[in-house]
Amino acid sequence: MAEEIPNQELERDYLTRVESLRDFYQTDHLQMTEAEQASLTPILNSLKDQRERYEEVAPIAEGGEKKVSRVYDRRLDRCVAMARAARAKNPQDQEQFLREARLTANLAHPNILPVYNMGVDPEGTPFFSMELVSGDSLKDIIRKLRDGDEQYKQEYPLETLLNIFLKICDAITYAHARNVLHLDLKPDNIRVGHFGEVFVCDWGLARVIYNEETSTPEEPGALDGDVLNDMTLSGTMKGTPGFMAPEQTEIDQEKIPQTDVYSLGAMLYMMLTYELPVDGSSANEVVDNTRAGSVIPPRRRKTDRMIPAGLEAVTMKALALNPADRYKSVAELQMDTTRYLTGYPTLAENADFVTRLTLLIQRHSRLTFLLMFFLILLAVIVSVDLISIRKEKAEAVAARQLAEENFKMYTKEVAFTKQLGEDLDDAVLYTVQSRDYVNAESMIPVLERGLTEDLSPDVKKNLLIQKGTLHFVLQQFNMANSCFEQAGESKKSEAMWNLSKKYAEIKPNDSSCLSDQQMAKLFNDDKPPPRMTVYYMYHHHMKKRRRNVPPEKYLPLAGAILDKLNGINRTKTKPLKLVEKDGGNHLNLSGSQYSVYSLNILGVYRRNVLVQLKLSSLDISRTPISRLSELKGLKLKELSMVGLDLPGKKINLPKQLEQVNVEKIVVGAKDYPPATIAELRKKYVVEFKR
Numbered sequence: 001m002a003e004e005i006p007n008q009e010l011e012r013d014y015l016t017r018v019e020s021l022r023d024f025y026q027t028d029h030l031q032m033t034e035a036e037q038a039s040l041t042p043i044l045n046s047l048k049d050q051r052e053r054y055e056e057v058a059p060i061a062e063g064g065e066k067k068v069s070r071v072y073d074r075r076l077d078r079c080v081a082m083a084r085a086a087r088a089k090n091p092q093d094q095e096q097f098l099r100e101a102r103l104t105a106n107l108a109h110p111n112i113l114p115v116y117n118m119g120v121d122p123e124g125t126p127f128f129s130m131e132l133v134s135g136d137s138l139k140d141i142i143r144k145l146r147d148g149d150e151q152y153k154q155e156y157p158l159e160t161l162l163n164i165f166l167k168i169c170d171a172i173t174y175a176h177a178r179n180v181l182h183l184d185l186k187p188d189n190i191r192v193g194h195f196g197e198v199f200v201c202d203w204g205l206a207r208v209i210y211n212e213e214t215s216t217p218e219e220p221g222a223l224d225g226d227v228l229n230d231m232t233l234s235g236t237m238k239g240t241p242g243f244m245a246p247e248q249t250e251i252d253q254e255k256i257p258q259t260d261v262y263s264l265g266a267m268l269y270m271m272l273t274y275e276l277p278v279d280g281s282s283a284n285e286v287v288d289n290t291r292a293g294s295v296i297p298p299r300r301r302k303t304d305r306m307i308p309a310g311l312e313a314v315t316m317k318a319l320a321l322n323p324a325d326r327y328k329s330v331a332e333l334q335m336d337t338t339r340y341l342t343g344y345p346t347l348a349e350n351a352d353f354v355t356r357l358t359l360l361i362q363r364h365s366r367l368t369f370l371l372m373f374f375l376i377l378l379a380v381i382v383s384v385d386l387i388s389i390r391k392e393k394a395e396a397v398a399a400r401q402l403a404e405e406n407f408k409m410y411t412k413e414v415a416f417t418k419q420l421g422e423d424l425d426d427a428v429l430y431t432v433q434s435r436d437y438v439n440a441e442s443m444i445p446v447l448e449r450g451l452t453e454d455l456s457p458d459v460k461k462n463l464l465i466q467k468g469t470l471h472f473v474l475q476q477f478n479m480a481n482s483c484f485e486q487a488g489e490s491k492k493s494e495a496m497w498n499l500s501k502k503y504a505e506i507k508p509n510d511s512s513c514l515s516d517q518q519m520a521k522l523f524n525d526d527k528p529p530p531r532m533t534v535y536y537m538y539h540h541h542m543k544k545r546r547r548n549v550p551p552e553k554y555l556p557l558a559g560a561i562l563d564k565l566n567g568i569n570r571t572k573t574k575p576l577k578l579v580e581k582d583g584g585n586h587l588n589l590s591g592s593q594y595s596v597y598s599l600n601i602l603g604v605y606r607r608n609v610l611v612q613l614k615l616s617s618l619d620i621s622r623t624p625i626s627r628l629s630e631l632k633g634l635k636l637k638e639l640s641m642v643g644l645d646l647p648g649k650k651i652n653l654p655k656q657l658e659q660v661n662v663e664k665i666v667v668g669a670k671d672y673p674p675a676t677i678a679e680l681r682k683k684y685v686v687e688f689k690r
Helices: 004-025 034-039 042-048 091-105 138-146 150-155 158-177 257-273 283-292 309-318 330-341 353-363 365-401 403-434 440-450 457-473 477-487 494-506 516-523 531-544 551-565 649-657 674-681
Strands: 054-062 066-073 078-085 115-120 126-130 135-137 190-193 198-200 578-581 584-588 598-601 605-608 615-619 635-640 661-668 685-689
Touching: 054 078, 078 091, 091 115, 091 126, 135 138, 138 150, 138 190, 138 257, 158 190, 158 198, 158 257, 158 330, 257 309, 257 330, 309 330, 440 457, 457 477, 457 494, 457 531, 477 494, 494 516, 516 531, 516 551, 531 551, 531 598, 551 578, 551 598, 649 674, 674 685
Parallel strands: 584 615, 615 635, 635 661, 661 685
Antiparallel strands: 054 066, 066 078, 078 126, 115 126, 135 190, 190 198, 578 584, 598 605
């Protein structure tokens, strides 16, 4: 009994502790306060907030029709731009203000300023909110350039301005596809953000037009001109002098897509000259000169830079007095501007042979230099040979006349032959460097035997550089590094030497092979190897790589070699992206600068770099490709080729397509005459696309 008492006390103590713990963890009687519950759903609570949604922060600008402010949106917790009607005192004016908001909201494009909301504020003033873009208007940029601002000159060279212009053309091309004309295009209505964004703004004068294929829209989201067009425009002239087309200055004159083409031409003119296309001391005088077509050619303006003839021709064609003489569409204007940027003659300038040859040389400057060097070297060799032949002939005549000197002549010829052999050996050692590297593996032993001879330091250095280049082409980076190190410093091998050191660490085993992604990084290095060396590296890489590499893994290498083939800086191209379509891979290259797709080495080796992507569908619309034979080797179900400018395309297109393995082609509705389309339908499925 004495031992049971402590156990009973322990049990009572245990039960007491359990009961205390149960009371401590019992939470049924606890409840959260309303404030605590509200703190858990701040976003939902903001939607129930009865306060005004928008809070004024600061004014931005005020024009004739509206004033724009920076406001805070309580519901979305961000700042947006808000436009309010400034002069709209009656319902008709307010309706016109809201037409602009409704129309802009229905134009969904990356280069058109998006509208988020519209309504009427507590004072009864209509408003609409839109994206708040930090940056400058194109008008401000041009003014800064005209004033000589050095920072703006560095940030906005001509090439950058032209790329901004192409984005504007993208937006207007889209709007025209939706049957919408802007009718008030000018630098003041273009916003350029700090991060490369370009937005077309102010669609207050825009009109929805109808054509034979459209009627009054019935589906939701379609544009109804009866609702969106400004009925008060009839019988009035609206626009900005200097940017209005001649037909805009005439009362009740029909507005067509070429009207916007003229305004875009005026904008391009200002980018080139910082001046309006027509002079005038007043708005009325500018309008009169516009009606008369008194456009001053850009190259007659006094500017701080030389205006290219190709761009002047593009500008003057877009500013033609007669709409029929302008570009038929904004897409054509955009394509011609792209031709200049990619180094091709513009269609507007109707370039002669000299101009075309000059641009061809500029596009292939390195190849031209090598060809000229080869021709000069060949001329020197031929000249030396001719001199030698004449000398030998004179000596032979002397030998026939002086028989007693035959022995001396023989001795002299032997000495000459020996010297010629020595010179020839040196020539062979030097010209080995000019051979192609298709047979790189068999060339290396030849150079190794040559390096065992007693050579001059310059000859030995050249042979070591040549041998190092062969090892580099075969991805034998350790051996290449050793050769370049023995040869010493040389501008010719500097880039390959640095890359050999770098990739010898990445791939220590010379018998293994880089991955496709690693090879792409090598080609895209800040100091890449020479272009021809890249081509041979790609050739040998494709021979040794694994055969079952997925197309997605090969994609970076395809992009890198495409950039090299087309002479394009990788910073100006977007990464390639494969999309599944109809059970296969689709690649969209539309609007790119690619015109060459096949690697051709000395006429011996030819490979289409897109074959490894296993494409079933390819889009090369609006690219500068000049011959469809570049696509040879692909097996496509569908080829989109809208807006191509193929030489003699209206006559030779069916013949060109014979070189492409394709089942269905997609072309523009007005790209080819009916006779050509009829011929194509005999062999292909033909689909039209705007």
